[in-house]
Amino acid sequence: MSSATSKAKTKVPMLSDQDQPEIQQTYIRLQNELQALARKIGELESEADEHTLVLSTLDEALAEDPxxxxxxxxxxxxxxxxxxxxxxxxxxxxxxxxxxIATLAEQYKTKEKELDSFKKDYSIRPVQA
Structure with a gap:
């Protein structure tokens, strides 16, 4: 009896052949959304860095000749x-x-949790080559 309870695992829903492509599409969509958010955050961080660089130069000019x-x-x-x-x-x-950037970072965390939950619900693991 104890061996049966120790081997208890989360049940994976039985999937038909039609459900698998739908699950795969949802998984790919979630991954793509995460990548898009990460890309946008990177672009905005780069833009903010450029603004900071320009502002440091302008601060020097502002001190000398406004x-x-x-x-x-x-x-x-x-x-x-x-x-x-x-x-x-x-x-x-x-x-x-x-x-x-802060708002997008929160969206990224939420989307990442959603993807992790999805992976856990359907026991999705990366394929090892």
Missing amino acids: DRKCFRLIGGVLVERTVKEVNPALKTNRDGIHKV
Whole structure:
């Protein structure tokens, strides 16, 4: 009796031949969504790093000459501004990017838990070559 209870495992639902492709498609879809979120987070982190680099340069220029000309690309148009006008806008943009990254990171964690749960429910394991 004790050997039967010690070997108790989670029951895997019986799958028909029609269910398997559907499960595989769902698994692939979840993996693709995770990859897309990771890719977007990476892009935004890179953009935030660029903003930080530009801001460090502008901070130096702001200390020396706040009315110094600088150019900013807005919607594909290069616009002439002063350092004191551009600096706050860039800080706001960078902070917004960091907020979006945090939101996407939470979505990533949620999606990762969903994928792990799905893998556990259907006893999905990676195929070893």
